[in-house]
Amino acid sequence: MNQKVGKVYLVGAGPGDPGLITVKGLQCIQKADVLVYDRLAGHRLLTYARPDAELIFVGKGPNLHVYKQEEINEVIKQKGLEGKIVTRLKGGDPFVFGRGGEEAEVLLEAGVPFEIVPGITSAISVPAYAGIPVTHRDFTANFAVITGNEDPNKEESNIDWEKISTGIGTLVFLMGMGNLPHITTKLIENGRDPQTPVALIRWGTRPEQRTMTGVIADIAEKAKEANFQNPAIIIVGEVVKLREKLAWLEKKPLFGKRIVVTRSRQQASAFAGRLEELGAEPWEFPTIDIQEPADLKPLDNAIAHIQDYSWIVFTSPNGVEHFFSHYFSAGHDIRDLQGIQLCAIGPQTKKEVQKYGLKVDYVPEEFRQEAIIEGLKNYDWQGKKVLLPRADIARKELPEALVRFGAIVDDVVTYRTVRGSGDAGILKQMMNDKMISAVTFTSSSTARNFVEMLGVEDAAELQRLLEGVTLASIGPVTSETMRALGLRVDVEATEYTIPGLTKALLGFWGIQ
Template identity: 50%
Template structure:
């Protein structure tokens, strides 16, 4: 029996991926094909299945990758093939999203569809700028108007005479390029030229920019500020409330563009913390975690795990890799009941907690030298120690332990390799002078980023750098990069705090 295809017409929201609904996420997770617009954040697309067909049909002003009639036909084709289709549209499908047109075409083809509402930019963007579309004693009505009418209509069908003065707050979507005409019609139909107005570009995103103006000066002010789409235009006395209600662009890192070089699988934690503080983040993973070429040494050590007095794990990656191999051997944390476990750093200790284990020893400073010093009171001559870590790492820890008379087996649990898969995005931002800070969370992120940049590494020479701790900072110096920020607590949270203090000072 042929599978019945279906299209979910999904509102992806105004830009902030956190505003995506749970239902929209669930639809994406089950879709065979995803058809998405220009405004869909990559982190929203990450919810799609790995094998989902991804089709970009982005439309910018006067620059259409695929025209609407062709998008309609594409949706019909995919659904007719029996595929579950997630059609991602910026904002809400019914607020100038042309969702109705797509649904009618599907209906005429006898294909099922559902609408998944999205957060509309008409309200959310204003809200992120601290401008309520309604407010007691200020505005009791609002209207959402297209700023870009169908050019084939010949003449405007907007009731300017009724709209200009009958509604307190006016929100024009996609109207930046038509501001001269919009404001001219408003003034001609009775709206005062002195009425407060605002233009908000890339609303709800870290690169949001808000211009406060008036109806009479809006067109000239936008031209002078060189504000381009996507943006909304708000008219009404509610704009004055921004002085009191502004919040998003008050965040400590708002307006800063920060590069995160951590491995893609781990970058989200740092990204979330920086974005929560208002930063725009470019994830440029300089490293990728991969299995070692040969698991034999690690597997042999696990086979003889009972012979060790100490197991030392130096990173969360090491924890994950070690327990994966433990599981592969048909064992679990119970096999470590007679062994003491040391962890470098709170993140490593936290990763152990996921396996039901509390580290016996976590040094106060999260580096190898501190662990070696702390262990010196615990290790006796002849003790066997298993150190599971990355393939490339400093030798200070095993050398220090051997100097104490211990027998140390160093095994590779994982490797890090260069993996800058969005090099062009990073280079463009660097070349345009958009980057304010580059973060490094390990020595390998330093060396691998520089390797990836090659002969263009000079692009980061004069950009402030933040290191998660003194070891990473020293690697920066060895590569002629002087870190401006060194976290006092060698964790992601500590690094975020250090960055905020740097910009506050």
């Protein structure tokens, strides 16, 4: 019986910012059995792969060839013949100097079905992120994209230098830093004004993005002095002048920062979104995952007797969400909470409660259990039943204090916090390469799991790995845990919320 042949998707990953991949490209990553990727495909995109997907790095660069092109062709062909769904993830667009056409031809000859998923090419997106439009009605109505790594010693060039030098308004050379002196010489020899503006943009759309400007006559020398190297694009033309007015990315307060978010995937999006708005690249490394309780009977029993309680104390948005999910599933509605007073730790927990049209009776001024205990002293607890729908690893100080006040407390596990699924291998490599600006911790469990997941041998190795990385804590309880684990606390929020943590990071870096 013949084995079923799989399928290969040749996908453009875009220039680096993971937000620039297409919807279809992302779908191809998510369904792939095998993900074959190069160094220009953003690492954050790999986090969307299935946990059981095979990841194959075939990184290529001017001075780096993990796999030769023929070997890459063989990999995707063989995986397709094995019946696998293969996503070949390529930086930019697969058909713009991406050798996607060659890969498609190999697949066609082998009888492996394939699809092409275009990507946003760096030729237009990288200049845009540097504030340079490739066309503008006041400057030029045309542009050309040219390979920058053609061998300058070839007897006959595939580039018509005479025509492009004077016939095209904007020229974009891809991966041409090694040939920059040759490129500028050929342009001048063929009639381009030596004073034509030029921009070099390295690692465009990423936190490492750097831009250098000059003119054709001096840009090669400037680049040599600054050791400005690939991966970079070269853009030649009068449109480069617009950068002074239109540069926008570098003006964002957190531009150039890559910040690790250790919250669960369910909670990370809002924090990550805010960091992105401020110009940072959030790197989601979920150290915790939120799951249902192992035993739902205590929660079901509490909900069945909800009218027996005088107070419900919510200590986290997760607790609110999971409590009401089970509450409504059990056939209850908001009217059944009549007469029960509600307490919430922090504004985010309060907002989560208010989503259900409920009024919160008490929110402590300080968002931690000790402050709640201090504030609740003023209430009459004698003989009152209190429900605490919380995590399985929640601290015991609060229920113990309420018992001392005379309350009857049901401390009910509403959700479990387990170790997350962040890829420690990729994160450690990025820290070794000094690509991480900060790591944020929003609870003691995120700190504990972070250290466990890194799997370092000793404290010295942990310190070496985190050298130069800002470690930020959401509050004193988390900070205490961090120090016990051998982690520095460089930043501690004074308001124990995500907005408070963001504000503290901005303050630490001297950003208003």
